[in-house]
Amino acid sequence: MNSRYVTKVGLIAALYAVLTYILPSGLGYGPVQFRLSEGLVLLPYAEPAAVLGLAIGCIISNLASPFGIIDIIAGSAATLIAAYLTHILRKTGKVYLAALPPIVVNGLGVSLYVSYFSHAPYWITVGYITLSECIAVFGIAMPVLAVYMKYVKPRLA
Numbered sequence: 001m002n003s004r005y006v007t008k009v010g011l012i013a014a015l016y017a018v019l020t021y022i023l024p025s026g027l028g029y030g031p032v033q034f035r036l037s038e039g040l041v042l043l044p045y046a047e048p049a050a051v052l053g054l055a056i057g058c059i060i061s062n063l064a065s066p067f068g069i070i071d072i073i074a075g076s077a078a079t080l081i082a083a084y085l086t087h088i089l090r091k092t093g094k095v096y097l098a099a100l101p102p103i104v105v106n107g108l109g110v111s112l113y114v115s116y117f118s119h120a121p122y123w124i125t126v127g128y129i130t131l132s133e134c135i136a137v138f139g140i141a142m143p144v145l146a147v148y149m150k151y152v153k154p155r156l157a
Contacts, residue, residue, distance in 0.1 A: 037057065
């Protein structure tokens with residue numbers, strides 16, 4: 001690891017946390033949730049430092065979660081897994097395939113404990129979290145990735 005990599009990790013982690021905290025806390029946690037920070041989930045497609053940055057940012061964000069330690073551990077692990085798979089899928093050259101891990105991992109995985117602790121039906125929770133993730137990925141993350149690849153990545157290289 002070099003200082004450039006560590007700096008990118010820190011910036012992405014901080015941005016993820018700020019974008020989570022920017023909305024009222026009720027929107028970032030629970031069976032019906034929306035996080036602006038999920039608009040960063042495709043960055044691992046173009047930026048390896050984003051894998052760790054997103055995971056650390058999620059840990060920081062989940063410190064405020066009403067689900068406590070389970071969200072800090074399981075939610076952040078889900079983000080790490082999804083980010084790593086997104087990074088791996090960059091080799092396909094197809095962004096739409098790289099968009100699947102955050103949607104699937106969060107939709108199915110995070111819903112396990114959110115539905116349990118919220119006493120909400122699992123499949124309804126899956127539906128809400130998956131819909132929220134689709135909106136974030138296709139409505140925010142795709143444009144963010146396009147801007148990153150066009151303007152930011154060439155300047156960092």
